[in-house]
Amino acid sequence: MRFPFRAACLVAAAFPFLLLVVPALAAQPRGERGARSGAPESGASATAGAGATVLPDSLLQSSLRVFLDCQGGVRGCDRQFFVQEMGFVNWVRDRFDSDVHLLLTSLNAGNGGRQITVNFLGQKGYTGKMDTLVVSTLPNDADDVVRRELLRTFQLGLAPYVARTPIASRLRLTLANGFVAPTINPRAVKDRWNLWLYRVDGNVNASGEQLVRTPNLSSTLSAARTTDKWKINVGATGSYNERDFKVFQTNRTNPALRDTVSVVVLQRAANANALFGRTINAHWTAGVKIAGGFSEVLNQKLSVRVSPAIEYNYFPWSEATRRQLTALYYVGPNYYQYYGRTVFDQVEETRFNHTLLLALTQRQKWGNTNLTLEGSQYLHDPNRNHVTLSGFVDLRLGRGFSLNFRGSASRVRDQIYIAANAQSERDILTQRQQLQTNFRYNMNVGIGYTFGSIYNTVVNQRFGNLGELGRRFGSFGN
Numbered sequence: 001m002r003f004p005f006r007a008a009c010l011v012a013a014a015f016p017f018l019l020l021v022v023p024a025l026a027a028q029p030r031g032e033r034g035a036r037s038g039a040p041e042s043g044a045s046a047t048a049g050a051g052a053t054v055l056p057d058s059l060l061q062s063s064l065r066v067f068l069d070c071q072g073g074v075r076g077c078d079r080q081f082f083v084q085e086m087g088f089v090n091w092v093r094d095r096f097d098s099d100v101h102l103l104l105t106s107l108n109a110g111n112g113g114r115q116i117t118v119n120f121l122g123q124k125g126y127t128g129k130m131d132t133l134v135v136s137t138l139p140n141d142a143d144d145v146v147r148r149e150l151l152r153t154f155q156l157g158l159a160p161y162v163a164r165t166p167i168a169s170r171l172r173l174t175l176a177n178g179f180v181a182p183t184i185n186p187r188a189v190k191d192r193w194n195l196w197l198y199r200v201d202g203n204v205n206a207s208g209e210q211l212v213r214t215p216n217l218s219s220t221l222s223a224a225r226t227t228d229k230w231k232i233n234v235g236a237t238g239s240y241n242e243r244d245f246k247v248f249q250t251n252r253t254n255p256a257l258r259d260t261v262s263v264v265v266l267q268r269a270a271n272a273n274a275l276f277g278r279t280i281n282a283h284w285t286a287g288v289k290i291a292g293g294f295s296e297v298l299n300q301k302l303s304v305r306v307s308p309a310i311e312y313n314y315f316p317w318s319e320a321t322r323r324q325l326t327a328l329y330y331v332g333p334n335y336y337q338y339y340g341r342t343v344f345d346q347v348e349e350t351r352f353n354h355t356l357l358l359a360l361t362q363r364q365k366w367g368n369t370n371l372t373l374e375g376s377q378y379l380h381d382p383n384r385n386h387v388t389l390s391g392f393v394d395l396r397l398g399r400g401f402s403l404n405f406r407g408s409a410s411r412v413r414d415q416i417y418i419a420a421n422a423q424s425e426r427d428i429l430t431q432r433q434q435l436q437t438n439f440r441y442n443m444n445v446g447i448g449y450t451f452g453s454i455y456n457t458v459v460n461q462r463f464g465n466l467g468e469l470g471r472r473f474g475s476f477g478n
Contacts, residue, residue, distance in 0.1 A: 055088075059167050064158065065090045067098035074104045074116055075137070076146030081321040085151055088167055089158065093197060099126055100161050102154065112139035112450045116150070120157045126164075133157050139450045140402050142394075144322070144363045196225045211246040231277040231287075238270040243430065265430045269295040271303075282316040289330060297434050299419045301339050307332035307355075321363070328357040340419040343436075351416070352379040367395045367402075378414060386414040400450040407443030 066089045070077035083091050095101050101121040109115045114137050122129035133153050137146050162168055201220040208214060222235035243265040251257040271293025277285050292304040309330035315323055331354035341347050355376040362369040371391035378384040390408030397403055418436045427433065 055167075055170070059170070060090070062166050063088060063090045064162050064165050064167075065092050065097060065099045066102060066158065067092050067095040067100070068102050068104075069095065070104045072105065074106045075114060076116075076143055076150050077104060078143075078147045078321060081147055082151060082154065084318070084321055086154065088171060089162070095123075099124055100158065104150075109136060112452075113137040113141065116146075118150070118153055118157060120161070122161065126161055129161070131157055131160070140396050140400055140448075142364065142367050142396050144368075147363075194225070195227060196223060198223045213244040214242065216241045229279050231275070231279075231285075233275040234273075236270070236272040239268065241267040245430070263426065263430075265432050267297050267432070269293065269297065271295075277309075277311075279317075282318070283313050285311045285313075287311075289332075296339065297432075299338050299340060299342070299417045299433060300336055302335070302337040304335040305332065323363070324359065324361040326357075326359045328355075328359070330355055336417065338417060338419070340421055342416060343418050343420045344416055345420070346416070349416075353377060353414075354379065367393070369393050376414065378416070384414045384416060385411075387411045402446075402448045404446045405444070406446075408441065409443075410440040412437055412439055 068077070068079050068082065068091065079091070092098050099122070101119075101123055103119040103121060104116060105119075106114045106116045116135040116137065118133045118135065120131040120133075133156070135146075135149050135153050137149070159171075162171055199220070199222045201218075203216075203218045205216040206214065216239070218237070218239040220235065220237045222233070224234070225232045245263045245265070246260050247263055248258045249261050251259050271291060273289070273291040273293075275287060275289050277287035279285055287309050289307040289309055290305070292302070294301055294303065307330040309328060311326055311328045313320070314325035331352070333350055333352050335348075335350045336346075337348045338346065353376055355374065357372065357374045359372045360369060361371075369391075371389075371393070373387075373389050375387045376385065388408060388410040392404070392406045394404040395402065415434070415436055417434070419433065423433065423435075428435065
């Protein structure tokens with residue numbers, strides 16, 4: 001079944017861009033890590049080759065255990081990148097299990113950049129051993145530059161701790177003598193959880209004014225297990241959103257008076273989902289997606305989806321933290337039960353659909369790129385389709401000069417769940433249910449130029465908090 005003509009036009013419009021980008025990416029050597037001058041490489045990066053030898057489990061079991069704690073969303077704090085590039089330490093997910101707690105905080109610097117403080121806090125056998133290193137960034141440094149500088153700082157700061165472990169004899173700020181640490185080795189660490197990670201979240205939010213009250217509740221349960229061969233994600237979410245508006249109406253008995261009437265808008269939803277992915281080789285992955293739930297906004301009393309999937313990455317997954325060019329295809333049945341009869345006169349139905357998704361992601365010194373082209377179609381009716389082009393491009397075009405684009409555009413023809421009964425003006429204004437539409441779009445273009453001193457790294461937090469009114473009506477400073 002082919003995508004409709006207009007969807008094909010949108011794919012064709014994006015194709016010239018891929019023709020320009022892919023050759024440029026492919027021209028880079030596959031083993032290139034994009035290292036900066038003076039930044040030491042990890043063993044996995046520097047010594048991987050035909051003659052490389054995997055470190056024995058006895059050494060990895062006794063490796064330094066490190067917990068990464070990025071306070072306030074520190075820029076460049078890419079845990080997956082650090083895990084991949086520093087395979088000679090064991091990265092743990094709880095600070096109570098660590099030998100060293102890496103605590104990162106950042107402040108605005110006088111040159112418009114950030115001053116990132118890296119605290120090395122020793123625990124257990126390293127209790128009392130502490131150190132602090134500082135990384136100063138420029139305002140227009142690319143994310144890749146920042147995270148590589150953090151990587152170099154981690155390697156230097158952790159060296160005194162690693163020196164007290166058996167692996168120190170094989171380490172010269174990188175693994176020597178042809179040894180290489182595997183990215184993930186489940187046998188290397190005694191883990192009573194067998195690599196499973198669980199998370200429970202609950203949120204309660206309330207806001208209000210004299211005429212509007214909005215309580216919201218949500219909860220999430222998730223479990224995940226990731227190895228070289230398998231990726232398993234299981235989760236469930238639920239949400240309760242209420243908006244209580246006080247509106248004025250003319251009193252029926254006395255038109256000179258007005259009555260206050262409460263209008264309550266409820267939006268409830270819940271879903272459970274599971275993803276099972278199996279590595280085939282360095283480029284191919286196969287799996288299945290399963291999901292079920294309900295949504296009042298989408299008029300769905302029950303929805304169940306099963307979708308076998310296949311994914312191809314043009315670049316090896318070992319380079320995923322730096323660049324990806326992927327194609328994902330999945331197809332399968334969808335079962336729906338509706339709260340109200342739909343515009344296609346259905347109260348329940350089973351429909352097959354398929355989806356193709358092309359995505360390009362890069363993190364380079366010149367900036368970041370994230371582009372996605374997605375098309376889906378119901379097999380019973382080719383006219384019921386959906387095509388979306390979205391992305392983000394952040395370019396560092398010169399010293400102090402940056403340009404970024406963010407946006408998405410969708411052609412929507414697959415809203416088979418829209419209720420047949422006409423929505424009132426009140427329902428439309430409060431968006432109680434999803435409105436019928438043929439398109440969606442959003443866009444943002446940003447440009448910035450920073451000039452002046454690049455040497456002023458002094459941090460001065462005075463007048464750093466001007467309160468709610470200061471934020472509402474504008475304030476000076478960073």
